[in-house]
Amino acid sequence: MFESAELGHRIAKADYQGIVPELRKSLLDVQFDVQQNSPLRIIVVIAGVEGGGKGSTVNLLNAWMDPRLIETHAFDQSLSVSLKEPAFHRYWQCMPPRGRLAIFMGAWYSDLIEAHVSGKLRKGDFDRKIQAIINFESMLTHESTLILKYWLHLSHAEQKKRLNSLAADPDMSWRVTEAGWHQLKHYETYRSTAEHCLRLSSTGENPWVIVEGVDERYRNLTIGQHLHDRIKEAMVRPLDNKRIQAPPLLSPIDHRSILDTLHLDNELSRQDYQKQLGILQGRLHNLLRSEEFKKNHALITVFEGNDAAGKGGSIRRITQALDARTYRVVPIAAPTPEEKLRPYLWRFWKNLPDAGHLTIFDRSWYGRVLVERVEGFCSTADWMRAYDEINQFEHQLAESGIIILKFWLAISADEQLKRFQEREQTGFKRFKITDEDWRNRNKWDAYAEAVNDMVDRTSTQTAPWILVEANNKYYARIKVLSALCDHIEKQLK
Amino acid sequence: MFESAELGHRIAKADYQGIVPELRKSLLDVQFDVQQNSPLRIIVVIAGVEGGGKGSTVNLLNAWMDPRLIETHAFDQSLSVSLKEPAFHRYWQCMPPRGRLAIFMGAWYSDLIEAHVSGKLRKGDFDRKIQAIINFESMLTHESTLILKYWLHLSHAEQKKRLNSLAADPDMSWRVTEAGWHQLKHYETYRSTAEHCLRLSSTGENPWVIVEGVDERYRNLTIGQHLHDRIKEAMVRPLDNKRIQAPPLLSPIDHRSILDTLHLDNELSRQDYQKQLGILQGRLHNLLRSEEFKKNHALITVFEGNDAAGKGGSIRRITQALDARTYRVVPIAAPTPEEKLRPYLWRFWKNLPDAGHLTIFDRSWYGRVLVERVEGFCSTADWMRAYDEINQFEHQLAESGIIILKFWLAISADEQLKRFQEREQTGFKRFKITDEDWRNRNKWDAYAEAVNDMVDRTSTQTAPWILVEANNKYYARIKVLSALCDHIEKQLK
Numbered sequence: 001m002f003e004s005a006e007l008g009h010r011i012a013k014a015d016y017q018g019i020v021p022e023l024r025k026s027l028l029d030v031q032f033d034v035q036q037n038s039p040l041r042i043i044v045v046i047a048g049v050e051g052g053g054k055g056s057t058v059n060l061l062n063a064w065m066d067p068r069l070i071e072t073h074a075f076d077q078s079l080s081v082s083l084k085e086p087a088f089h090r091y092w093q094c095m096p097p098r099g100r101l102a103i104f105m106g107a108w109y110s111d112l113i114e115a116h117v118s119g120k121l122r123k124g125d126f127d128r129k130i131q132a133i134i135n136f137e138s139m140l141t142h143e144s145t146l147i148l149k150y151w152l153h154l155s156h157a158e159q160k161k162r163l164n165s166l167a168a169d170p171d172m173s174w175r176v177t178e179a180g181w182h183q184l185k186h187y188e189t190y191r192s193t194a195e196h197c198l199r200l201s202s203t204g205e206n207p208w209v210i211v212e213g214v215d216e217r218y219r220n221l222t223i224g225q226h227l228h229d230r231i232k233e234a235m236v237r238p239l240d241n242k243r244i245q246a247p248p249l250l251s252p253i254d255h256r257s258i259l260d261t262l263h264l265d266n267e268l269s270r271q272d273y274q275k276q277l278g279i280l281q282g283r284l285h286n287l288l289r290s291e292e293f294k295k296n297h298a299l300i301t302v303f304e305g306n307d308a309a310g311k312g313g314s315i316r317r318i319t320q321a322l323d324a325r326t327y328r329v330v331p332i333a334a335p336t337p338e339e340k341l342r343p344y345l346w347r348f349w350k351n352l353p354d355a356g357h358l359t360i361f362d363r364s365w366y367g368r369v370l371v372e373r374v375e376g377f378c379s380t381a382d383w384m385r386a387y388d389e390i391n392q393f394e395h396q397l398a399e400s401g402i403i404i405l406k407f408w409l410a411i412s413a414d415e416q417l418k419r420f421q422e423r424e425q426t427g428f429k430r431f432k433i434t435d436e437d438w439r440n441r442n443k444w445d446a447y448a449e450a451v452n453d454m455v456d457r458t459s460t461q462t463a464p465w466i467l468v469e470a471n472n473k474y475y476a477r478i479k480v481l482s483a484l485c486d487h488i489e490k491q492l493k
Numbered sequence: 494m495f496e497s498a499e500l501g502h503r504i505a506k507a508d509y510q511g512i513v514p515e516l517r518k519s520l521l522d523v524q525f526d527v528q529q530n531s532p533l534r535i536i537v538v539i540a541g542v543e544g545g546g547k548g549s550t551v552n553l554l555n556a557w558m559d560p561r562l563i564e565t566h567a568f569d570q571s572l573s574v575s576l577k578e579p580a581f582h583r584y585w586q587c588m589p590p591r592g593r594l595a596i597f598m599g600a601w602y603s604d605l606i607e608a609h610v611s612g613k614l615r616k617g618d619f620d621r622k623i624q625a626i627i628n629f630e631s632m633l634t635h636e637s638t639l640i641l642k643y644w645l646h647l648s649h650a651e652q653k654k655r656l657n658s659l660a661a662d663p664d665m666s667w668r669v670t671e672a673g674w675h676q677l678k679h680y681e682t683y684r685s686t687a688e689h690c691l692r693l694s695s696t697g698e699n700p701w702v703i704v705e706g707v708d709e710r711y712r713n714l715t716i717g718q719h720l721h722d723r724i725k726e727a728m729v730r731p732l733d734n735k736r737i738q739a740p741p742l743l744s745p746i747d748h749r750s751i752l753d754t755l756h757l758d759n760e761l762s763r764q765d766y767q768k769q770l771g772i773l774q775g776r777l778h779n780l781l782r783s784e785e786f787k788k789n790h791a792l793i794t795v796f797e798g799n800d801a802a803g804k805g806g807s808i809r810r811i812t813q814a815l816d817a818r819t820y821r822v823v824p825i826a827a828p829t830p831e832e833k834l835r836p837y838l839w840r841f842w843k844n845l846p847d848a849g850h851l852t853i854f855d856r857s858w859y860g861r862v863l864v865e866r867v868e869g870f871c872s873t874a875d876w877m878r879a880y881d882e883i884n885q886f887e888h889q890l891a892e893s894g895i896i897i898l899k900f901w902l903a904i905s906a907d908e909q910l911k912r913f914q915e916r917e918q919t920g921f922k923r924f925k926i927t928d929e930d931w932r933n934r935n936k937w938d939a940y941a942e943a944v945n946d947m948v949d950r951t952s953t954q955t956a957p958w959i960l961v962e963a964n965n966k967y968y969a970r971i972k973v974l975s976a977l978c979d980h981i982e983k984q985l986k
Contacts, residue, residue: 055816055817055818058817058818059813059815059816059817061817062812062817063809063812063813066805067808067809067812067817067820067822068805068808068822068823068824068855069824070822071821072817072818072821074818103817105818171775174782282664289667312559312561315560315561316556316560319555319556319560320552320556322552323548323552324548324551324552324554324555324565324596325548325551325565325567325598328564328565329560329561329563330561331561331562336830336831337829337830337831338829338830338831362561
């Protein structure tokens with residue numbers, strides 16, 4: 001894999017000086033073109049061996065291009081990041097908007113390779129995490145992200161030479177860290193680990209570019225030229241996120257949906273409601289106050305449902321039980337302009353709860369496979385891939401200790417009509433009913449099919465969907481609270 | 494000060510139940526009204542003695558109103574916040590957008606009072622910090638923020654009773670912390686410290702409302718009703734940020750500006766430039782690599798200047814000297830929609846450098862007293878108060894160890910014309926010249942006057958302005974680098 005990066009590539013100074021001025025001009029041109037016409041965001045991954053010239057390359061790109069349009073993020077120096085931080089959380093925090101170029105030093109690779117070499121990560125987990133990277137990158141690609149991955153390689157002899165010469169120069173010696181010497185000593189282990197990682201994560205969509213790091217001029221020209229050409233190409237032929245020809249989902253012949261199995265009229269008397277409400281709220285309160293929860297967990301609840309199904313009321317019965325310091329309710333409406341410039345999951349990553357806290361999403365990332373699917377706001381390929389992406393997202397949260405429970409509040413068409421009419425007549429509730437609600441109502445069947453597919457494809461053991469029969473508000477609120485308590489109890493064991 | 498909050502106010506249960514339903518409805522109404530018509534953001538400060546019902550009040554507001562439209566932030570539990578964090582940084586991070594209501598528990602008061610009582614903060618510093626709070630709140634008010642400050646008070650006897658009864662209840666005992674017992678033991682000290690703080694910080698604009706905390710019903714009704722009335726009033730008669738009748742600044746009779754004193758044509762040969770450039774870049778590199786800088790400081794440089802004065806080129810000569818991991822260049826253009834919903838300084842608070850890092854602002858918060866003043870994007874009162882607000886902002890940064898240097902790059906009108914024409918002819922520079930640049934050029938004198946006032950009013954010892962004669966690019970770049978090195982050296986001593 002590294003053979004052609006050990007050939008001793010070199011560029012003569014005169015040749016270099018002849019090529020560079022034109023290349024710099026072209027790089028600037030293409031950079032401004034991206035900014036002005038912004039069909040995509042660009043993530044340049046710079047990784048590789050110690051002494052291979054990663055830092056110099058990043059400085060070079062900032063010098064050759066306009067640094068005002070570049071964001072540089074270093075992930076290659078192991079930081080004291082909480083072990084419990086969900087995978088990829090760090091990268092989501094640095095996600096560039098469309099039109100910008102970000103350099104990710106080390107990105108999601110350096111730490112991973114280091115963890116495997118040091119024995120902290122076993123083979124099976126290593127491969128599993130590489131697969132998660134492939135999925136992550138693929139999602140980014142479909143979300144208009146051009147990912148360019150450069151690996152700077154040195155042979156063992158060259159690495160030794162390079163580190164020694166840096167160490168001997170008083171102005172450069174700071175660049176050689178403990179990690180550098182460690183890598184040199186265990187060169188073969190690093191090499192085979194990196195090779196394994198690069199081989200698996202070099203996909204057709206997002207291949208690695210391996211660059212020999214010995215000769216600075218060769219390195220600079222190779223990366224500069226390749227970067228330029230790839231961006232230029234992507235500007236002309238934008239990343240085609242329609243390329244997945246999604247096969248149509250099975251639409252059952254009898255149109256029977258999972259929602260048809262619900263007894264929407266399940267009843268609960270006001271008296272029983274009030275008795276159970278107090279008990280359940282106390283139980284929830286105690287669960288979220290437990291040491292185990294506060295230390296090792298956090299909670300996310302998702303509320304989706306028909307318009308006017310009573311999401312707000314159910315949410316309020318949860319928050320009433322809790323200290324306001326510990327929860328946040330995040331209402332999800334149309335994305336803001338800033339959010340539109342990022343992949344669709346970005347705004348949810350921004351709102352994860354800290355340990356011991358609860359975030360309640362009033363509508364959620366499931367908008368992708370509900371309203372966006374039904375209204376045609378995204379392509380079929382987009383919402384088809386979303387099931388997987390969402391499952392992976394929730395899996396990453398669950399792995400970090402976040403407990404997830406999702407509620408679909410279902411009412412009948414008649415009940416909805418009654419509530420709409422009531423709302424139009426009640427003073428402070430009038431704002432709650434809009435033309436859009438009436439429009440959605442006309443697509444009742446399309447929504448039912450979307451809900452059916454959503455539950456089928458995203459109800460998992462770690463993050464199950466609870467279908468709530470909600471014609472009777474008392475019944476619905478009690479079912480929500482009780483399911484929530486049960487689920488948390490199970491997870492805390 | 495606390496006398497009327499020790500009268501034993503009580504509301505009978507029947508009275509309470511008669512009033513609450515209507516009040517809740519009105520609170521919801523006014524909350525939606527704020528969200529829909531969003532002329533202001535609301536910050537509700539809940540502070541007071543331990544056991545006074547702060548937590549219950551916050552929960553109450555979340556229950557009575559729609560929690561989806563409320564953000565709750567707790568600042569009253571001393572967190573392990575770095576001592577070096579600039580004052581108010583925490584609060585800027587939680588600044589609600591227009592149309593939203595945020596509850597700040599403790600806000601900027603609890604920690605301050607605690608620090609004084611515990612002896613960590615001496616009298617003089619205490620008063621100085623209270624003054625900074627007054628200024629901060631005043632700025633927020635002028636930036637369309639309704640601030641409502643509630644202090645929950647208990648007499649010594651009542652506090653004792655309350656804490657003991659909480660401690661006796663197994664479900665509530667967690668609410669009584671060490672801090673609570675400490676406060677009870679040193680009741681008089683806390684009382685007099687709080688009184689002093691409240692007296693100074695109760696301004697005509699932003700008065701404190703002191704509420705007796707003994708009777709829950711009294712407390713709830715008092716705060717609920719007051720909150721409702723104040724918001725309603727502010728919606729009808731928006732905070733008038735034009736209320737400062739700013740006297741006109743002195744416009745000198747001979748129209749001589751500080752810029753007229755500059756010899757814009759100062760020369761430097763290419764040869765001298767290249768020699769000095771290398772030396773200065775090395776010096777800068779070493780300064781920013783020093784242990785003292787990396788541990789205790791960070792750096793902000795601001796670049797302002799005539800259009801086409803060479804800001805980009807000067808910035809690049811700085812970044813070339815540095816490791817790309819350590820700096821960020823932040824170009825400031827028109828605010829995004831999200832930024833427009835916050836006070837104008839918000840987007841700069843978001844971009845402060847960490848210890849050992851450098852943020853370069855390509856244009857900055859000085860837009861307020863330059864383009865916004867000249868183009869009439871804000872009122873005279875707005876840009877007049879900005880000088881003070883900016884000085885305080887920079888003072889807060891400087892106090893936390895951030896080194897600040899500000900450059901004005903000045904070119905002559907003739908030189909600018911020449912550069913505009915060149916840019917229009919050069920391929921990749923064409924994007925750099927817009928109709929707006931030509932328009933700005935027609936207001937040359939108005940900008941000169943604005944620059945003159947800006948330098949007069951905001952060039953301080955800690956954050957000086959350096960005027961750079963920039964007709965000759967070589968001269969300008971060297972002057973920038975050299976002033977930067979000198980200033981950092983002085984600050985590191």
